[in-house]
Amino acid sequence: MSDTDGKKPLGLGGGPRSGQVKQSFSHGRTKSVVVETKRKRVVVPKPGAGKTTTGSNPALGDPSKRPAGITDAEMERRLKALQAAKAREAQDQAAREADEAQRAEDRANRRAEIDAKEAEEREREMRLRLKAEDEEAQRLKEAEAAEAAKAKVARANAPAKADDVAIPAGRDMSDAPRSAKPALVARKPDREAEARDRAAKPVKAREDNRRGGKLTLNEALTGNAGRHRSMAAMKRKQDRERRKMMGTQEREKVVRDVKLTPTIVVQELANRMAERVADVVKALMQNGIMATQNQAIDADTAELIIEEFGHKVVRVSDADVEHVIALKEDSDADLVSRPPVITVMGHVDHGKTSLLDAIRNAKVVAGEAGGITQHIGAYQVTTDDGALLTFLDTPGHAAFTSMRSRGAQVTDIVILVVAADDAVMPQTIEAINHAKAANVPMIVAINKVDKPAANPTKVRTDLLQHSVVVEAMSGDVLDVEVSAVTGQGLDILLENIALQAELLDLKANPNRAAVGAVIEAQLDVGRGPVATVLVQNGTLRQGDIFVVGEQWGKVRALINDKGDRIAEAGPSVPVEVLGLNGTPEAGDVLNVVETEAQAREIAEYRAHAAKEKRAAAGAATTLEQLMAKAKTDKGVNELPILVKADVQGSAEAIVQAMEKIGNDEVRVRVLHSGVGAITESDIGLAEASGAPVFGFNVRANASARQTANQKGVEIRYYSVIYDLVDDVKAAASGLLSNEVRENFIGYASIKDVFKVSGVGKVAGCLVTEGVARRSAGVRLLRDNVVIHEGTLKTLKRFKDEVKEVQSGQECGMAFENYDDVRAGDVIEIFEREEVERNL
Known part of the structure; x- marks a missing residue:
């Protein structure tokens, strides 16, 4: 089809496009079918459409070419966002280039420092070498002078011969006999030649031993330059010569008494022998034992290695590690x-x-x-x-x-x-x-x-x-x-x-290593494990290394009962100790030791002994014990629970109270108790054993709450031990009357705190979950630990008092009769309702 036929070309113009398609059927049959494709109708907006009342910006482009629903304001906002993104990208690029330039400058400075040090070392070696050569030349000169003096004395004492005629001073050589002239002339050049030979020989030897110039590729391939000594060998030789000139000799090997326990780690064995770990591992490999520095070896193998290195073996048991904290008696003069x-x-x-x-x-x-x-x-x-x-x-x-x-x-x-x-x-x-x-x-x-x-x-x-x-x-x-x-x-x-x-x-004696008792212990999210210690003897100072029960640590900070940091605590002073590697048990004894190795060793021994003791207490070792346990457990219903508390003493008290609940038909079993916020691992353990989780003055973190909701694990919070014990008693006995249950309706995060006259401190909050209601109860959480429980004095949105604030909105809150609020705290909003209790 063409323009000359008087018809429009296919696909051009406003009408439908037509064409023929050959349709194939079975058995080779075909059929030509005429098809038409309708064009999509394009609606062109009228002039002036899409313009806002504020006017059109030429920079925003043609409004007719935008997607539907995009106004000038939205387009302008997008352009500003694009320009801001480009500006940020340019700033980031400039910052990266500046950082790279700074790193290059630092590398150049370090290279310059290294080059300066190397040049200084070379200059120092050159001065030492020149000094040695000068001393050698001086020694040769003195030896030559001494030899000349000896020869002169010998000539003076020898009898005069016919050929040896003395020449008086001021007399001409022509007066001497003819036979004396050649002898006198020949003697002087011989002595000068001998002195030159003696002076040249050591210098030539030193020049032969030193590397002459750089090693070229041609010399290395052809081997013409011969074999040169390495720079390390040259430095070792220079060090030997320097020590020899200064009169210092090699140190003698120190023989040590190495304390050997039934099992010992290779690295610890090397430390006790004061040998390199690589040498100890090499010695083990030579004896057919493949062990790394972190692996433990038995005492017999360790004894073989100790004797091979020339040290003495002192066999001790595991319990001997605690001898370092043996208490010594104080004299009356020190008290x-x-x-x-x-x-x-x-x-x-x-x-x-x-x-x-x-x-x-x-x-x-x-x-x-x-x-x-x-x-x-x-x-x-x-x-x-x-x-x-x-x-x-x-x-x-x-x-x-x-x-x-x-x-x-x-x-x-x-x-x-x-x-x-x-x-x-x-x-x-x-x-x-x-x-x-x-x-x-x-x-x-x-x-x-x-x-x-x-x-x-x-x-x-x-x-x-x-x-x-x-x-x-x-x-x-x-x-x-x-x-x-x-x-x-x-x-x-x-x-x-x-x-x-x-x-x-x-x-008490304040001038000795501190001994104290742990009154209370807790796990603080911001400060780590914290122990309240009453110092009984000695003085506990910042930086002391200590062991307490199955834990050890180094005193990072000491805080007194008023919350102030102090440098040291003497006898009868209660302090909070920071710097532990774990939460100790309340009642443990704190002892200060000399080194971290001792503290770690004692703590590991105590932890191992306690683990074995617990395993032995929980295991039925004989057939009679197994049968008695099976008879006792027959028909007994257990209520498994998990307990998390804010401090160690409260957790211990709750566990002891749970053990007293029950009779021959029902009893409470505490699967796990600990200190700190409820975590995801606690929820996993509760789900596996079908147990509820009890939080005493602690809360679950966000991930734990989400996991508990997904897996259907019940979390109950308590602030008074009466309520917890009574609830567990009622659940265990089946007396499930109506209970007052708390429904958490929201959480708010404190962003800032303001002082308002007539009201007090007002917390500027952002509602992160749920809703905040004026009539609901509130709790103030700091590091997932309950600080205060009460009601709201005011709930404001901007300047207006409101009944509730939805999630994602900002508001102002003030507590009734409580002002200790800080930025970063979390407010928990809850409502109480009576519901029927069921298991």
Whole structure:
């Protein structure tokens, strides 16, 4: 089809395009089919369409050629984003070029320093060589002068011959006999030739031994230049000559006594012998043992290697590693007075912490969840007369028996707090037994005497039943009536403490390696493992290397009870120690050692021994034990749980409380307990064993929460140990009544903190999950640990008070009666509801 036929070409113009397609069928049949292709209709916008009211920018291009729905404002925003991206790319390129130039300059500077050092070394060697040559020439000159003097003396003593005619001074040679002239002329050149030969021979030898010039490729291929000595050999020879000139000889090998345990790592063996690890590995290979520096070898093989290197073997057992921390007795001359350690003990809610607050003029009880103490607190108080006292505040709940026991073991004086309106209670009796077992003096503080129902006489009478006879009953135990609210009797209590401390005559040696007891331990996200240590003897300093239980470390920082960093802590001083490699157990003893190797070795030995002990305790080794265990476990339903707490003491108390729950039909089994936030590995273990996870004053991190939601693992949070124990008891016994459950409806992150007059501190927050409601309860989390629980005083969006704020929006929050908020903290928003409980 062409233009000459009067028809339009195919595909041109506005009409449909037509053509023929040959269609094939079976058995070779074909058929021509006419097909038409309709063109897509293009809608051209009218002039002025797509323009905004603000006018069109020529830089934005033709609006008709843009995709549908793109306005000038959007196009302008995209152009600005493109220009900003190009600018950032140019800045990055410039920064990279500047960085590369700086690195090139640094390389050039380093190369120049290396060249300068090499030039200085060459110059120094040249000076030494010239000095040696000068000394050699001087020695030859002196030898020649001595030989000439000897020859002169010999000639003077020899008899005169006919041919040897002396020539007087000033006389002409022609007067001598003819036979004397040749002899006199010939003697002088001979001596000069001999001196030249002697001077030239050493120089020639030195020139032969030195490398002459650079080695060219032609000389290396043809071998004409001969074999030259390496630069390393030349330096070794120069070092030998230098030591020889300076009169120093090679050091003799030091024979060491190498302590050998049943198994030892190759690197540690090399360190104890003070030999190179490569030499020890080479010696092992020569004896047919292929071992790397990180592998352990047995004692017999190690003994063979030690003897091969010429050292002496001292066989020791694994337990001998602890001999380095053997305590030595202090002489009386080294002892100085130390502050007393006072432990406050008693029943729950009898006012122990409130009494300590009144003494310290602090507000510690406000920071404890539920108003009860769940950690051991260590504080130092200075009295009005300048005396320094160290107080330990122990919990009174039944679950914290081990905490009270630890407090009694490290204390000098026990203050037994008994409420005047409640008299002697179960934990009061337990505290009395702990004080008697520790054999420490006791002072009875009868608290709450300001209440109308107070009856101090009944308290004194009840104490008689437990062999505690106070002074009012003609006994020897001091008793004081006090009130933490009004401050009554506090001065008398402090006087009695000072009197009792004076009678005890407490002393310690501050000038020795520190020994202390771990009061509490926790895993802090920002600071790592932290141990609260009460130093009992010696002085603990920053930088000391220590071992505590199965852990070891180096003191990175010491923090006192006021939160300040200190350089050292003496006897009876409680401090937080940072720098451990793991979280120790509460109650472990801290000992300072000399080297990191000793600390690591002791910690590894203790960990291995504890692991074997746990394995032996959990394994039924005989057939009778297996049958008894099977009979005991038959028909017993177990409730498996996982426990994570904020501090080691709380985790230990919860585990001990769980072990007491149950009977012959049901019992609680703690699969795992630990310190710190709930992690993904905890959720994996809980899912594998079908157990819930209990968090005590800790929270799950974001990945753990997501994993728990996906796998259906229940996470329960608690702040008071009563609630946790009661819930587990109810679940184990099947008494599942309605419970108050917390539904977390949102999380907010604090970006900044502002001070607003009339309101206090207001946290500028971003709601990251869910929704924030004014009526809901809130908790303040710092490093996934609960800091405060309460309600909101205000919830603002911009300047308006609002009822709720959705996720992704910013808002301002202020807590009711709480101001300690920091940037980076997380606010947890929750609502409580009653639901039916089921397993």
